[in-house]
Amino acid sequence: MPRRMPPPSPSFRARLRRGLAMLTAAAMLAGCVTTRDSRIGSDAGDSCRTQLVALDSTGNFFAADMLRGAAVGAVGGALLGGLLAAATGQRGSGVAAGAGIGAVAGGVVGGTAGYLSARQQQATDQASLNLAVANDLAAENAQLDRTQVAFDQLMDCRFNTARQIRAELGAGRMTRPQAEAAMAELRNWTQRDIQLATTINGQIGRRGAEFDTAIETVAPGVKQAAAAPKPSIPARPRATVPLRLRPDASSPEVARVPAREAVTLRPGRDGFAQVETASGVRGYAPAQAFPEAARLPDAAPVAAQGGDVRSLAASNIARRDNFSDSVGTATRLAEGQGFELAT
Template identity: 35%
Template sequence: MLAPATFFKRRLPAALAIGLLVGPVLGACTPDYSAPGGQIAANDQCSSQRSQLTSIGDYFNQAMIEGAIAGAALGALTGALLSGGDLESTLAGAAIGGVAGAATGYYTAKQEANSDRTVLVGGVYKDLYSENQQIDRTTAAFRAVRACRTAEANGIRADYRAGRITADQARAKLGDVKSKFEWEVKYAEEVGGKMNDRGEQYTYAATEISHFDSRTRPPETRSATSYQVTGPIKELVASKSTRVRELPSTDSRQIGGLKAGEVVEAREVTGTNGKWMRVRLADGTPGFISASLLVTADKYRGETKSVASRAEPQAAAPPPQSAGGVVQLAETNQIKQRALQDDVSESRTMLSSTTFELDQPITFTPVRPLRPSA
């Protein structure tokens, strides 16, 4: 056995190497402001929306690395102890620990800190609920950026039509807006990836906690469902009061409802034979409704009322702090992560369409603000 002083002297190079190994992980999602579209001028119309998006994204970047670092550190220490302290085994232990930490590090750390099951469940629940709210904020921030860039492109076209700028000036401005939005979409994709990785850690934790209560089933993995959301966003009207479900299936859990005359954003869902459409509730939460219950405004006889997404989603009442509540939040977060992926995918379509071209109309309609209640 090495003396403590000798052990730590020999560990120092390994620790530095581990730092170099983990360092790229820490910086993997740092915004690259030197990339095309990454630099924001002081007069950028959408600078506040981008700042909001990147500030929220930092939450997921920081939260994601904690489990991996803990796993890498534990793996390095184990490798060093078992191998007698050589650098190769220490680094191998760090690599293995980092992989394990990415999947189980969060729950392992929580479990070691809270031996009491009630405290453990409460701690995971609190983290999941915070994650839930942060996903909502990220989605709202990205949608705000997208609406702002769309409005900016519309304004440039309006200036050209009014003769305030030349065609070349308009095309240059539109190209600049597109470049900035490409950067923002890429950033949102990276944040979404980190968000999903984090979700895997929470799903693992929820699965372990579900074993505490025989009445609680483990969480289902929702991110790999077979459906795809495609086609343009449409504003449709609920022809009558109806349920909104978590997934495109009558067996799926009900998460809300629409009243007759309420207007929602809707997109077609493939893989369902045209039977379902994805909609958004008033707080921005995605859900699914039978396509036969949605009609265009001109076909609805009666007064309509918009329930389009608010800029700042209102969080729904949380489930109880229990094993079942942990599972429910973990599943809800998966669905919300999928909704952000859909938003980013829609935005990728915008970038490859005529949205930022001078001589073509906008192909994406920004979300209308919710009308104030009487």
């Protein structure tokens, strides 16, 4: 008959608790080692610095919550693994190994399906689960709105600065070498901005994958409907039409489409269509500038029409897609003609 091992001593249990605390701290700090200066620099003379700091600040929400969820999963798994090992009479390395295995398993759950699992465990019935997810989606949507506004304002500042440099060159208040140097610096700043936005977009996407799992449970069919590809149609404008960075008449102009030039239209919003030129430049123009736009279906509004979980889920998906589209449009413009001296 195997000899029963004595339970772990109080001092060992204390060491285990300290180890778990260190594990928790390490998990929560693992993605927080960067500083603001390392992410966005400390450039003097950047006239868009205020907007850049605002965008960086909104990213904290998405990063912090993801790390916290992973840490909770890891700690829960470590506790379970350690307790199971101790309960079976293991000592020392056996308990430590059990905690380590549990932490790995817990981290996987916390990082991929932890959100839905946690909400299901807390809910007493389907109605309470729907309400909890709806509340979380409403909070997420509000933060997505703040991030979208911050990015829009930053890009507006960058592209308006590019327009001012062209104007200064055209008026003779800048020499061409001065204008080229100023535009090169502006392009570098903008590419760094886009790298930051791309990082935030990745964080939003990882959180979105968690929400998508929950959405399939509480609002089946919403995700599939949102994933349907946007229709596109060929078109030619009646007259020369400016392309804007966003579907907003006050947004910076990024290009012009001559009359009768062949373009591709996709559904936009707020009376605008998304336009892509033959060279790959994308922007927004009033849909009424294109006779063919009448054949485009209306895009779903971003704002939720009510607080039910289905409309909140649909608008959450739309907000994520819109931010990703905004980052993609800015990326293409920064790599192409958006920061050329002559447009």
